[in-house]
Amino acid sequence: MTETAMRNTVTHEPGPAVVSLEGVSKIYGDTVRVKAVNQLSLRIGAGELVAIMGPSGSGKSTVLNLVAGILPVTSGTVRVGGQNPADLSEEEAAVFRRTRLGFVFQDFNLVDTLTIQENIMLPLMLAANESPARMRRRSRAVAEQLGIGDVLAHRVHEVSGGQAQRAAIGRAIIHGPQLLLADEPTGNLDSAAAQDVMRIFSDLNERRGVSTIVVTHDARTASWCKRVVFIKDGAVHSELYREDDRLAFYDEILNVLKLIGGEGR
Numbered sequence: 001m002t003e004t005a006m007r008n009t010v011t012h013e014p015g016p017a018v019v020s021l022e023g024v025s026k027i028y029g030d031t032v033r034v035k036a037v038n039q040l041s042l043r044i045g046a047g048e049l050v051a052i053m054g055p056s057g058s059g060k061s062t063v064l065n066l067v068a069g070i071l072p073v074t075s076g077t078v079r080v081g082g083q084n085p086a087d088l089s090e091e092e093a094a095v096f097r098r099t100r101l102g103f104v105f106q107d108f109n110l111v112d113t114l115t116i117q118e119n120i121m122l123p124l125m126l127a128a129n130e131s132p133a134r135m136r137r138r139s140r141a142v143a144e145q146l147g148i149g150d151v152l153a154h155r156v157h158e159v160s161g162g163q164a165q166r167a168a169i170g171r172a173i174i175h176g177p178q179l180l181l182a183d184e185p186t187g188n189l190d191s192a193a194a195q196d197v198m199r200i201f202s203d204l205n206e207r208r209g210v211s212t213i214v215v216t217h218d219a220r221t222a223s224w225c226k227r228v229v230f231i232k233d234g235a236v237h238s239e240l241y242r243e244d245d246r247l248a249f250y251d252e253i254l255n256v257l258k259l260i261g262g263e264g265r
């Protein structure tokens with residue numbers, strides 16, 4: 001496949017940008033310098049479900065952390081919902097992340113000592129502007145939507161990996177974030193649980209228009225997204241847009257991964 005063919009030219013018109021990166025570079029270290037992201041520009045429209053793929057060390061997680069405002073850029077501009085995280089104080093940035101973004105991680109990052117329901121309620125508890133009864137009602141509704149209404153009273157070690165990740169998704173969406181950021185959300189799951197999790201992201205995106213970025217090594221996971229951005233050496237290498245057929249998209253993704261390296265699993 002040629003690079004021109006990979007950069008699908010069908011007209012896609014995403015909504016207003018929820019994320020835009022312009023000429024963004026990130027260099028780690030002072031003495032030993034690692035250029036993890038190199039003049040990268042990327043626009044993600046509101047309501048998009050996008051995967052970021054690329055070989056190990058290509059800069060995927062760094063890009064996600066730059067979008068989240070967890071890492072400062074070395075140069076260039078990042079905007080999330082029109083806001084440049086660099087313009088915010090540390091405290092404002094923390095509030096921005098807590099109220100406007102939702103995070104999902106490979107290892108779930110649930111609090112072991114809390115129940116599944118308490119984990120899902122956590123962002124509401126931190127915001128401290130809702131009554132306990134309302135927080136419980138909202139967390140139950142989210143859990144039922146995600147198919148884990150029956151394990152709300154369980155501790156984290158009493159649920160499966162797939163249920164734990166669904167709880168983490170519940171925690172990520174309960175406050176109605178503008179943008180969901182997921183770093184290898186299916187990396188610790190078996191194939192069936194991974195498909196369930198991606199079906200949930202896809203449903204949230206289609207029914208509720210939740211803008212989502214998923215970093216993944218896994219072509220099957222990426223095939224649930226509508227667009228895949230391939231990163232190599234810290235810059236955008238190519239992109240694919242999904243038409244209707246998810247399995248055909250999966251094959252197209254594997255072909256690009258063969259070309260640029262990356263597992264595909």
Ligand SMILES: Nc1ncnc2c1ncn2[C@@H]1O[C@H](COP(=O)(O)OP(=O)(O)OP(=O)(O)O)[C@@H](O)[C@H]1O
Pocket residue numbers: 028029034035036054055056057058059060061062063
């Ligand atoms: N805190 C850090 N300090 C120094 N170098 C770092 C740091 N974090 C990442 N790097 C380097 O930056 C480059 C990009 O790393 P990053 O984790 O963003 O890549 P990735 O594509 O997410 O990799 P993987 O798929 O293996 O998770 C790599 O060369 C990595 O070694």
